[in-house]
Structures are given as C-alpha cells and as structure tokens.
Amino acid sequence: MPRTVAPARRHTARSRRLRIVAAFAVLVAVAGYLTVQYVTGGKGSDQCTVESADGSAGEGRTYRMSSEQAVNAATISAVGTTRGMPERAVTIALATALQESGLRNIEHGDRDSLGLFQQRPSQGWGTEKQILDPVYSAGKFYQHLAEVPGYSRLPLTVAAQRVQRSGFPQAYAKHEPDAALLAAALTGRTPAALNCEPPRSTAGTGGMAKVRAALVRSFGKDVLPSEKAADGPDTASPPAGATAGVLSVPADTALRSGKGGSGQRGWELAHWAVAQSEALGIDEVAYAGKKWESGSGWRTERKESGTSAVRIGLVQ
Incomplete structure (x- = not known):
C-alpha cells in the first residue's frame, strides 16, 4: 500500500524547499553584485571619465572608471609610448587588460595567473612579485607584442591572442571601442579628455x-x-x-x-x-x-x- 505522509511532515518538506530556493536566490544576487564590483572596480567606479573631444575617437563615446583603473590604464599607456610603441599597440594592451582583469592588478586568476594581464609565473612571464608590478607586466606584454609580425595591421583579437594564448580569444573584441577611446586620451592625441574627481x-x-x-x-x-x-x-x-x-x-x-x-x-x-x-x-x-x-x-x-x-x- 502507498505510504501515507503526515501533514506536518509535508509542511516541513515544503518549508525546507522554500528555504533552499530563498538561499539560492540570495547567492545569485550576491554573485551578481560581486561580478559588477569586479568589472567596474568597486566603490568609486565613476571617479574618472574619458570623453572623445570631437567624435574622432569612439564617435562621442564616454568611458567611466575608478581611480585604480585610471592609474593602471595610464601606466600601461606610458610604458608603451616610452618603449616607442604606437597608439595601436596601446589600444591592444588596454583591451587585453580590460578583458583579463578589468584594469585591476589582481592577485588571483585561473591557475597561477596574476596581475593586469593575468600572466603566469609557471609560463615564464616572471616572478609573482614582478608580474604584480604594473610597469613590469605592461613591459612584458609589449615585449611579446612587438615580436608578432605586423601586429598593428592585424585584428585586435588576433594580435592579443598571439601574446596571451587565451582560451577565449574573441572576448577581446568587445573592449576595443573603450580601449581605443582610452588610448587616444592617454597617449595625448585627444587633449583635455580625461577628468578625475578624487x-x-x-x-x-x-x-x-x-x-x-x-x-x-x-x-x-x-x-x-x-x-x-x-x-x-x-x-x-x-x-x-x-x-x-x-x-x-x-x-x-x-x-x-x-x-x-x-x-x-x-x-x-x-x-x-x-x-x-x-x-x-x-x-x-x-x-x-x-x-x-x-x-x-x-x-x-x-x-x-x-x-x-x-x-x-x-x-x-
């Protein structure tokens, strides 16, 4: 004969299911919040703004970022131009860092990946301490990019992938408009385009x-x-x-x-x-x-x- 379940036991099981659903909803909300914080750089994510002055760099686009992201972006650009790299190289580097770390110098990643470009000590990119130095990590990126034949004429995704060897090479493409806007300002081509409110x-x-x-x-x-x-x-x-x-x-x-x-x-x-x-x-x-x-x-x-x-x- 079918087993009879008492009303009290049915109510307990239903309450347990509701608690599980509620807990799952909370976890999803927290995960969403943390994802937004990771991508935007967290609190104060709109302290700095880059705007194209006349539409030549991004067709009137505006990009907002945190002070931390602005410092890292400016460092990446400065290291590139100091090495004699063109604006296109800076755009490629910034798009790569936007995808890999959200322009944040993070101390974690897939396996032993670290820093702005998620470079791996085990793959010969340097020591952990070196990779977590934005000047060093940007320099290593440009060093490898310069070894890619005709990189400035390649699609950004192709040029970045030949340096990074990422499992998701097409992901760099979505950051190209923002990276181009940032590069135009940070290399000085677009005057008075970056504003921060510390x-x-x-x-x-x-x-x-x-x-x-x-x-x-x-x-x-x-x-x-x-x-x-x-x-x-x-x-x-x-x-x-x-x-x-x-x-x-x-x-x-x-x-x-x-x-x-x-x-x-x-x-x-x-x-x-x-x-x-x-x-x-x-x-x-x-x-x-x-x-x-x-x-x-x-x-x-x-x-x-x-x-x-x-x-x-x-x-x-």
Whole structure:
C-alpha cells in the first residue's frame, strides 16, 4: 500500500524547499553584485571619465572608471609610448587588460595567473612579485607584442591572442571601442579628455618626491630635468592652503603635433597626472592654456600656459 505522509511532515518538506530556493536566490544576487564590483572596480567606479573631444575617437563615446583603473590604464599607456610603441599597440594592451582583469592588478586568476594581464609565473612571464608590478607586466606584454609580425595591421583579437594564448580569444573584441577611446586620451592625441574627481581629503598626501618617482617609473629617468630646476619658487615655505609644490615636466622633448597645435607629449603627461591625482595627492595640472583642478575639472586658464612644460601641483 502507498505510504501515507503526515501533514506536518509535508509542511516541513515544503518549508525546507522554500528555504533552499530563498538561499539560492540570495547567492545569485550576491554573485551578481560581486561580478559588477569586479568589472567596474568597486566603490568609486565613476571617479574618472574619458570623453572623445570631437567624435574622432569612439564617435562621442564616454568611458567611466575608478581611480585604480585610471592609474593602471595610464601606466600601461606610458610604458608603451616610452618603449616607442604606437597608439595601436596601446589600444591592444588596454583591451587585453580590460578583458583579463578589468584594469585591476589582481592577485588571483585561473591557475597561477596574476596581475593586469593575468600572466603566469609557471609560463615564464616572471616572478609573482614582478608580474604584480604594473610597469613590469605592461613591459612584458609589449615585449611579446612587438615580436608578432605586423601586429598593428592585424585584428585586435588576433594580435592579443598571439601574446596571451587565451582560451577565449574573441572576448577581446568587445573592449576595443573603450580601449581605443582610452588610448587616444592617454597617449595625448585627444587633449583635455580625461577628468578625475578624487576625494578632497587625499590632496597633498603624495609628496613631490613620490610624484617624481612615479613619473620616472612610468616614463623613464629622462622624463624629468634636474631636481633643482624642476621645482618653481612655490616650493619654499608656502602659506597654509597655498600650492605646496609645483613640478614642471618638460613636454617639448620628442614633441609630437597634436590637435589645435598642442603637443601630444604634453597631453600624455597631463592626463597621466590627472589619472594619478588620488594616488599621489595631485590637485592641479596645467598645460597648453588648460588647467585641471581637483573638484572642478578642466577649464581655460586666464593666463595661458605654454606647451614647453606640464605643471603639476600639490595642495596641503
């Protein structure tokens, strides 16, 4: 005869199923939240914005990212141009990092993959410590990319795949528009295109020595003049709330013609400084008649600055 199940037992089984369904729904929601945080960079994901000035780089596109992502993107670009790589190479590198890590220097991944490009120590990319250094990992990517014959003429997915050997090579394609937009700004081709809004509380926390060190790390030792010549008179005992230090970074070395007659090299340095504003406590950047200030973005200067140097200022 069929076994009779008591009403109380049926109710208990139904309650257990409902609890399991509810727990599963919570897990799905948490997983979705964590995925969004991973892709966007988490809290403050819209602190930095890149816009195409005239539609030439992405047809009026806008890309938003966190301060962490902006720092990493600017580093990838600086390492590429310092090695003499063209803008196309920077676009390929940025699209690859967007896919592999979301432009975040992560300490985990598939098997022993690490860092911005998910490079693997076991595959000869370097030690864990080296791979987690964005300057090193970007340099290794460009080193391998330069060995790909005709990489600049290849589809981005093909060029990236020949370096990465990914299991999902077509995934790089969806990041190409954003990577091209970022590359146009970070290499300096699109002037005044990058804006960041760092918390005011971070201003002045970096120190000029850290700004110099970061510049040299990204662009090489020739990026700066001697320390004595680099700082303006504002560095000596400034009053409270005044400019604590001004660093003038030469922009006329290897000057490249940009839009509006401005030097592309100068805009590359200016955008790098804006991207680093939260990390290094940079409060203002001025170049080619434009001035960026923390909290207000880019504006035209009343007294136009020239194109021979980029002014980077800290406020305490």
